[in-house]
Amino acid sequence: MAAGAASGGSARADTYKDARGWLLLPSWAVLGIFVLGPVGMMLIYSFLTKEFRGGVIWEPSLAAYDQFFFDRGLFGDEPPTIEWTYITIFWRSIWQAGAATLLSLLIGFPTAYFIATRPENVRPVWVFLITIPYWVNLLIRTVSMKFLLRDQGPLNDFLISTGLIDSPIHIVNTNFAVQLGLFYSYLPFMVLPVYAAVERYNFSLSEAAADLYASKWTTLRRIVLPAVKPGVVAGCILVFVPSMGSFLAPDLLGGAKNFMIGSLIEEQFKGNAGNWPFGAAASMILLTMVLIILMFSARQQAKADKAGG
């Protein structure tokens, strides 16, 4: 698309050829200062030696990565074996973020579909309503969630009063509580892109499918979903990526057993107990994972587009 626009306006583009480099400067500056700079710093720190009161000593070292993947005993003199602690935390993060993404897709897709099929003049109202809770600070929302879900909280009170259960269900400090927390934290990131995609969807395609004997479910699966897939993929990435590095929901709703990578990184930079190179290394590993996932999904998308001609 960009190529088409550039070639279409080539005569004019030539006039500004000299200026173009300078006009792009602000973008490059923002990218450099806020993206490449911090990531580069993190990369460098992850290869330095730790200072015991926080901070780093400028001496190159692989200790941080070694600590992440290998166990060399209490005094560091035993033959290395694989250190499962952090890999487990990592794996749990992927799993929890995946579950939260699935949850937000299951709730977010029907929500987005519902909004996109309302009359045009009320759609903005629905979108606004969806975003209202997110004007409140994430920390407060997560704490409130803990109050709602705890054993003596309103949810359990309600379920007991209806007679559905006799004793409270323990939700807080479980994996599920974390998933719920993550889901609630990032739901709009699913709803909004999916809504944008469904709104652009040509509903006469659904009529055509029904006309050709497809049931509602088949129409959704074979016609609607493929058409709105880019929005769904974007929503999943936007929920999955921040969920993986999140530490508020796991800390507040998950308890010590449900530690996630975000909390691990946070610990390394908090107070004097931390280990900056280790935190930086864990961040780099997280970043690498996320990039691999993004590249994979981009490749899939490109493949689908190519097939789509």
Add this chain to the structure above:
Amino acid sequence: MPGNRTDAIDVRDAVKRYGDFTALKRISLTIKDNEFFTLLGPSGCGKTTLLRMIAGFEDVTEGEILLYGDGIAKLPPHQRPVNTVFQNYALFPHMTILDNVAFGLEMRGKSKSAARKRAGEMLELVQLSQFAARKPSQLSGGQQQRVALARALAPQPKVLLLDEPLSALDLKLRKAMQLELKHLQRETGITFIFVTHDQEEALTMSDRIAVMSAGEMQQLGTPTEIYEQPRNMFVADFIGETNLLEVSVDQVMNGRATCHLGGGHALTCNSVEGIGAGAKVHMSVRPERLFMSDVPVEAESLKGRVAENIFVGTDISTLVDLAEGPQFIVRTSNSDRGNKRIFEPGSEIFVNMELGAGRLLMD
């Protein structure tokens, strides 16, 4: 009450309301098996609403729709053995042409390979076999149109519904598609219900036409009947070009009416049921059934002055300001130039009607 099993569609007292607005005011009509039937009318007349009710996209507020004798008004669209060609084609953009055509067959339970085989045959029928592997976006409008047609015909529907399918095509392609559609209908023997606002298209293709306006059916008949014997003002005005005169009826006898213009000039013409002596109505006469002369041919000849001659290719339209009445259009075919005269603007002339050309109209 069971319907007639030999009639393709039987619409009985169908009403469609959206809140306070009535889109369709109690329509009843029967469409015969193997017929090319057209719903014709201006936009907003309810023709598309009626088509969508037959397809199942709009529910029927009141009344019943029978398909070969079975009530279908309560069935969801995917359970009705009818298929639609949509105005914007509605081809599935992520599927190949072949998969688009095979979709309906697959949904009806055919295996993927059987569905594709039949879809291939359908593409051959519309001469698009070489595009089977392409996506809809790689085809021209006319080609997409034919794919939509093949897709709708592939599952062998009992009735094919066509919602202004040619309106997006340019004139030449449209003419070619009109013929192709007509041939397809004859070859397949499927009942076609065609919706259009283009009266010429309707006259060219249809076995019968229902002219609709403001949610009501104005006239139902063959193209010749609709054109030659319009029932009311709306039909006469909407179908083709016509000249209208306000007349007072003096006498009606054996289908012929004698009447006079405001100034007393007497005219005879065909009457229509429901109009009697004393009525003040309109008389319509088609422009090609008028001819001009420099002297009155008969007592009824209308005096006038030529305002303008407009050359429109196959014929010439002459605008004549009548001495007693509005402006008339007289059309003279080029092939008729031997025995019909064209006059220069400004000439004082007489306009004459061919025998039986004038008709009275209900309002």
